[in-house]
């Protein structure tokens with residue numbers, strides 16, 4: 271065994287994660303709330319800069335003296351924060367009031383509910399059990415509204431959701447961006463990420479989900495193939511290129527995807543753009559998979575569905591945490607298997623939140639709809655209520671595992687990785703908060 275492999279934190283696995291989570295969360299039957307900050311990190315207010323130069327294990331010798339001191343301070347602060355979070359968690363688990371700091375859920379001023387994790391008060395009338403999830407880190411309604419206004423204006427310009435822009439405005443995707451990316455207060459960066467998200471949503475609504483918007487299962491593959499070329503341009507021979515370009519502009523979803531990526535490219539490095547392209551291509555595979563179930567009239571099993579929700583997920587949005595935050599996580603770190611495992615688990619959890627909150631909307635739609643509770647009810651032969659509870663438990667396990675594994679990675683990783691993992695955690699909180707309030711899922 272090399273020295274490096276001995277001093278590097280071991281890979282946390284399900285069993286380790288479960289053990290730690292169980293120790294921290296189940297003390298005398300009391301569940302704890304998810305902490306506001308990912309253990310091992312500190313919430314980073316918008317505009318805070320990262321230390322520069324090489325960081326992390328084995329690189330300290332390469333740092334110049336000042337950078338070294340700064341890195342050490344940051345590491346110490348992260349360790350302190352982790353200790354504090356663990357202490358707080360233990361106090362909460364023991365049923366003691368947490369000294370000093372305000373209640374994290376109340377402090378956000380968003381929910382009005384005493385605590386944002388699982389428990390009776392969390393559903394705000396939606397029927398969704400309270401979930402183990404961090405609270406949203408900030409709520410800045412004015413910023414959310416600015417992003418939303420600009421997003422709706424852009425949707426109008428590119429032609430998506432024609433005649434339905436009032437519903438898009440009400441869904442408030444600008445608020446989602448504001449809640450999910452608390453380390454940026456730049457409306458234009460939030461808008462760029464919002465455009466990408468709305469274009470991905472439009473792809474789903476127009477091609478997969480919504481027959482009233484023209485979706486037809488037999489055309490899905492062809493539509494998605496063309497849509498992908500909006501993100502990764504086709505370079506056709508000269509005689510075909512002009513007409514191809516006209517055709518690209520004929521479809522509002524293609525226009526939206528291309529325009530969103532163009533805007534994002536002002537802030538993203540090529541490797542970050544490539545990352546988004548990859549995640550969207552994977553998302554499209556997920557859209558296809560769902561289309562295949564639909565055309566067969568087949569309900570997938572729970573394992574297949576969960577694997578699907580990892581690819582048909584919010585990962586393309588979550589993957590932009592660094593672009594929106596104004597820093598770049600190197601491609602090699604993003605691709606590191608332990609990082610990918612943690613981040614994809616978070617993405618699945620975020621998407622299960624969508625499943626839980628969108629059940630009512632989907633229940634009202636005409637076609638076959640897939641979500642985890644329906645799939646569990648079918649496979650386990652249980653009631654939908656029981657299946658909702660089981661879905662919430664699966665969500666919670668994923669979040670606990672992310673928390674444990676990401677915290678371990680944060681303690682040994684670079685400042686960029688630490689910030690990214692904290693950004694993913696913040697994304698989970700903003701996402702849940704948005705789903706709980708957006709009229710897309712909560713209208714009568």
Ligand SMILES: CC(C)=CCC/C(C)=C(/C)COP(=O)(O)OP(=O)(O)O
Nearest residue numbers: 467470471474582583584586624628
């Ligand atoms: C990346 C992105 C914004 C994708 C949107 C599609 C997606 C992964 C969802 C979670 C939406 O799933 P669903 O079709 O259930 O969405 P709605 O419930 O209709 O919002």
